Amino acid sequence: MKRTPFDLLVIFLAIIPLHLASSKALASASPTKCHEQERSALLEFKQSLFHPELKTSWPYDDPSKLESWKVEDGDCCSWEGVECDEGTGYVTGLDLTHSCLFGPINSKASLFRLAHLQSLTLAFNDFNYSQIPSAIGDLVELTSLNLSATHFGGQIPSQVLKLTNLTSLDLSGNFRLELRNPGMETMVQFLTKLEHLDLSWSNVSTPVPDAVANLSSLTSLRLHDCNLQGTFPTTIFELPRLQLLELDFNPELSGYLPEFHLHSPIKSLSLRGTNFSGSLPTSLGNLAFLSEFDISLSNFSGSIPSSIGNLTQLTMLNFQDNKLSGEIPSSTGKLVQLSYLSLEMNLLSGEIPNSLINLKNLTHLRLQHNQLTGQIPAEITGLNRLTYLDLSFNKLTGPIPENISNLESLGALYLQSNNLNGILRLDVILKLQHLYMLELSFNKFSSIIEPDTNTSLSNLSVLGLASSNLSELPIFLSSQSELQWLDLSQNSIYGQTPQQFFNVHMSQLQFLNLSRNLITSFTNFTWPNLEVMDLTYNDIQGLLPIPPKSIKSYLVSNNKLSGEISPEMCQLSSIHMLDFSKNKLSGVIPPCLGNLSKTLSILSLNGNDLYGRFPQLHNNKCSLDMIDVSDNQLQGSLPRGLANCSYLEFLNFGYNQIIDTFPSWMGSLSFLNVLILRSNSFHGAIGKPKARHQFPNLRIVDLSMNNFSGSLPFEYFDMWSAMKIHDTYADGYYYGSYEPSKSYGSHNYSFYPAIGEYFSMTIINKGILTEYPKILAYLNVIDLSSNNFTGEIPNSVGSLTQLRMLNLSNNALTGSIPLSLANLTVLESLDLSSNKLSGMIPPSLAQLNFLAFFNVSDNHLSGPIPQANQFATFQNNSYEGNLGLCGVPLTKKCGNPVEAPPAPPSSASAEELNWKIVLMGFGSGLVIGVVLGLNTTSRIERRFLRFYRGWQRRRMHQIRFV
Template sequence: MKPISFGLLVAFLAITPLHFASSKTLPSTRPTKCHEQERSALLEFKQSFFHPMIFICVFQANELKLESWTLEDEDCCYWEGVECDEGTGYVTSLDLFNSCLLGSIDSNTSLFRLTHLRSLNLAYNYFKNSEIPSTIGDLVELTSLNLYDSDFGGQIPSQLLNLTNLSSLNLSWNDGLELTNLDMDTMVQRLTKLEHLDLSRLNVLAPFLEAIANLSSLTSLVLEDCNLQGTIPTAIFELPRLQLLNLCCNSELSGNLPEFPLHSPIKSLSLSKTNFSGPLPTSLGNLTFLNKFDISSSNLSGNIPSSIGKLTQLTMLSFRSNKLSGEIPSSIRKLVQLSSLDLSMNQLSGEIPVEITCLTQLTYLDLSFNKLIGPIPEDISNLENLTSLYLQSNNLNGTLRLDVVLRLKHLTTLLLSFNEFSYIIEPDMNTSLPNLSALGLASNNLSKLPMFTCNRSRLQWLDLSQNSIYGPTPLWYLNVSMEDLYFLNLSRNLITSFPAFKWPNLVILDLTYNDIQGFLPSPPKDISIYLVSNNKLSGEISPEMCELSNIDILDLSKNKLTGVIPPCLSNLSETLSVLSLHGNDLYGRFPQWQNDFCQVEMIDVSDNQLQGSLPRGLANCRGLEFLNFGNNQIVDTFPSWMGLLFDLKVLILRSNRFHGAIGETEVGDQFLKLRIVDLSMNNFSSRIPYEYFNIYSAMKVHDSDDEYYYGYSQRTYYTSLLHEEKDTRDEYWVIYHYPMTIINKGIAMEYEKILEYLNVIDLSSNNFIGEIPNSVGSLTELRLLNISNNNLTGPIPSSLANLIQLESLDLSSNKLSGMIPPALTHLIFLAFFNVSDNHLSGPIPQANQFTTFENNSYGGNFGLCGGPLTKKCGNPIETPLAPPSSAFAEEDSGTWFKELDWKIVLIGFGGGLVIGMVMGLTTTSRIERWFLRFYRGRRGRRMHQIRFA
């Protein structure tokens, strides 16, 4: 044994007293006891705020530090969480992190009598949105203040600036706390010792970043998700001691990465979910101390510079979800410390560089959703520590050597779906993959179920969709040992049978778009998502379906199911969110849905033979967004009681036997979110009540995301059965889009998904009388209006010119009279217009979109003249363009609707041009081919999209 050097012995003796003091194992070394006034202050604080039985404490089984604070123990310096100065006995440190503190705190709280405090930690408690007391400024000796996630609110007091000794300040995750009124220049002048600052999740409205750039002592700055706006000053990156910078999740914070100087001290840089744009600078290579770099979900463009190879200390690199292009640089091979690399969701091209297989420390590699070509490098098996490999949705081709890839013994996730592999070499049946839990081989030219999966007993997530797997499901596959199988997707294949289930833990199953025949398979009782639409299933819906106590999405649509809907399905209303039974041969009444609690958001039972009236029990489904009873035999009056379903966006009652008048609304706040109303082909009568147009608020403002589709999404974790550690779980989303049938020129077109900005009113083919209400002009976001085939009289209201987003207008087959308002030429998105078979007269407007409409838009109006008609106007008079009317006069109260024959309605995915092109097509098949070519994309997935994050 080597002798201990004198220097080491001196160092050991120097630190040992400090260690023992902090561990409180030698009380005899303490010369003084704590001061009685501070002991009393601590006991008073405990009595006011300590609540060990509150939910958070019981749930997390805390150590309950304050239980050691007792009257019997006279020396508070040995209480848990308390430290005192050895010489003076004053309390200098108070660590009450997660200590079951509950209550409103103010300036009189006894805690602020501890004026010798240097460190105060109140993090992770619950102070009921109290303001930070102004007496915080009395603790002038504080060097560290931590109020993380303790439910403080209001303004940060200016007295905080009295704490001129602060080196660490953490006010993060207090969502009600605001930084708006502090004098930022004063802050910079007084808090000169500040080294660590964390204001995450605060509402920062002050001109903040410019001031922060002058805090030259900062070593870490965390401003995550705190509403930062504007452009980040370059000086932030040039702070001389800054090692950690986190500006994540400030979506309105813009800027460019600067030119970094040599020897920059930055070690961690997190800029994800910001609006940073521009290229990655070549000087990125100067960040030689950098070990974490995350700028995902931003707007970067250009190439990845080869200088990135100089960042040899990097352990984590994410450029996920940007607009980067070009090839992955081969210099990346120098990042030998890298354990996580995410370049997904960009526009990277070229082959996967073989040099990437030199990164032997990699555990996570995600290159998905790019434009990569070529094969997977055979040396991929060198990445022996790899646990997650994501290569889906590229253009990878050639032979897929699964026998090589699956040599990675630690692999838990392998996603290779949606590439262009021509051939697959499977591994040997004896290949052992004890850790593989997720496998994605969708759209990989498989003609049969892969044999090697039969002994993957820990497999949880399996996606084999969009292949050419044909014939009956082999018995060997149903008998494989996959007890943990949680998700199975076999959709869009050619499978003809699927017998009884053998996987007890299956939660999500998608068998849509196959040729499965026979009776409806009964899934496991705990299944959550069961999709079997677009098959050839027959027979009745078994009452066993009512035993699916955890069902969330149930889609049995577009099969050959017969019989009645089991009444007991209403028992599922507490868990069921989506129910789709459309396109079968079901008859009888829809279940009465009698439970008081109902969380259903979507019901589609269209295209059946259902009878009776609408079940009034649906009024309990307060979250209902989408309701489609179209094309049945329902006999009822207008369901005005649905006006209290405040989330209702889509109401389709087309082609039934609804009848009678639609009276005035009982209250003014009904149907506020309604965007699509289809009451066509019924027998509604009387006048169109103008009040309804006044209350359709959602059709008056553009408040929906232009990229959001009507649908339902569910997030879940596919490794939840295998791993207890939260950080090891991968999440994915099952996104279910609501399909709809839109009738265009008498042709029914089914769309697999509909953008939510689409606003539609179709009242066609009823017995409405009277004039068109002026109030329809208030629906300025309306895209499609069809009130054809009624008995409407009077003029076309000029207020229609206010519908500036309108793409399709059909007023044909009525008894309208007067002129076509010249103001309608302001509708520059109008791609379809039909006023045929009315009593209109006068000149046809000759400007903008009206120069594109053909004769059949005006036929049957013997008084009309001018192009495109051959009848010339006898005494041509220049008709001025009238400005759009903004007046919506109140009409006499009336009632709504007759037998609708919903005739011409079309949706617009891309504005007027799309509608114009679709309207020009004359056959269903041609329309379908056009639509599929332009909008389904090369993947054409219908029901769900899986995203791993």
């Protein structure tokens, strides 16, 4: 169609606006340089805090980011880490992660002149614990603020509340940062648009407010290790968009899991190390999107619901260290995406379900420390992606599956402490070429088939074959060049250690345990890196072998070693533990051994034939925790350098020939728990303490069978506060601490034995010489028997209300039995025999319901014997030698008996009550003597004690004048 001029004009007029619009769009698309004032602000900020030369604590610091900010480059929008608005040129985003910023920052910093910032990230820099500047509130357009791991400290400023547009706030990793005023509740009331909130590793120290449940846009909430308290609101679990909830390591935060509704968006839920409790609801199966679920180190109980099988998106499931019981549900086999499964340290029973064969993606399977029974399913060998398998500390029976070598990726295999039996096919297991940890100890294997001598695993670092029915050292060990930790204890390895065992290929060995075997000779140490050597409980004869200088724990007790301790031992400059006890070593303790007190924690030389003086400790710094040189022939006095051993917990010089006075100069040792000086020639009066608060933690004092005189140390009784306060933490614990462990992967292997295993003692308990291989921490004992103490028993002894054993026998004490002894409500043994006590047995002592041993024989007591409660259990020999006593069990009847107080009221008959009290005594009061008291000897008669005491004094008198 032919167009008229008018038509062409209309078309031209229509095109003009389109052309103008197109020109404007092209103009706006052209690059826009940043504003000069913002460019200057960035350069000024760089100049004030950028320190690329400083060595920082972050391994990924990258100074090149800010080095690209140059004065000659006029466009700051092109600088690394800077983002600008394309239309206006204003800086809207700043990411300075790992940019080597250092030093305090305040509100005058040029950073806060960037008024159009929407996103600010300063993570992983070091602002030297300065406060977050209040000027942060001026950046009102911020939607994202990340100050993670920036070393900010102090209170979060209230000006943060002005940032009402924030959708993401990360203040994590600032352990000195406090959120108190404003608190967390105020924060979430103002910042209502938050989608991501991370306060992990900061100091919140308050309950989680209910107001968090009002953040309807919240998708992730991280509150890891920030000292949360109180009860966690269950309504937060119901937030409509919440996908990630992390509350790890808040031990004072309690709570429980709610009933979850269908289509809950939660993908990751972690309550690790909290005080959450209760059962796992069946509605867990509604969390269809859940991929990571961690409730480890909490207090959940009950069974695992079968609905767990509905969580088909799970890749990680960790229920470690709870109180879950019942069987592992077979529905667990439906979790086909699972790569990590940990149910360890619970109360689970039953068999391992065969359905686990479906978990083809599983790399870690941890079921240890439960009560699982039955055999190891043969199907488990089909999980060919497994790298870590731990079934230890259960009740599993039967053989190890023959096809175990199918697990070609396996690096760690733990099967120890079960009831596995049959033949141990090491030749099959050691085909696993990636194996670096193998623990098969403490099972019931009938025999072992070893691999060829040239079998070598290039990665094998840890091998445990303790109590595995070995009769000789495995020959294949000589070719294991990477072996570091080896336990062959509690076998029947006999005779001399073969030469090939000392092959140079084992040069990496650091830990070797050959204890409780039948080894007769051990002379070579060719492992230059050896740190721990345990040869205890063997039949090793000859001289004491000299370990390499790298040694830290050298344990050879309970052997037949003889000869002297070589001065070469003084060259062990890294030594922590020396245990040569219960051998036949003779001679003097090398004086130079005192130079090791800087590193030495344990020194146990008891049960030998050593004589002479104990070495002087020449170092001002003393690290000794425990010294036991009892049952030797040591002479002289106690070395005064012991006063520098500020960490000393246990000191035993019993059964020697020490001549000294009471060591009041040790009173400042605040950690000293056990002081045993029995059967020596200590003499003189104990006297008054030289300062206040002497021996504040002393719980066991044995000064028996010495020559102490004067009155009983009533001033010390007032000071020994540890015997007055019940420590609930100590119940069931032993004296002694633990040395550090060395970690292999995710499993800890102790390179040092527990110090508490060396805190042992022998004392007279209930008239019987009793050995305590371990000492319960609540055991409070005072034994001052067989001395020359005179005067009355002070009332202050009644203030030691947590005392379990009190022995004041074989002295010359006079006066009456103090009524205050009735305050010793947990007392289990009371021996006041062979003194000169007079008066009545206080009827109030019948209130001591845990009293299992009572002896007041050979005194001058008179009057009726109490008849109530535990006193119905004591025999004649508890009272003999007191002509004035009368009443049961003695045949002498009381003429005009003083009425004893009635037994505590009860609906039961008197006979019933008496038997209940008797059973209480045997159930609780005899814990010390029966449960812990092992290897008891026959009863020591009083005549023998007197004879021994007199013989020893005569011997000491002769020694003094030789």
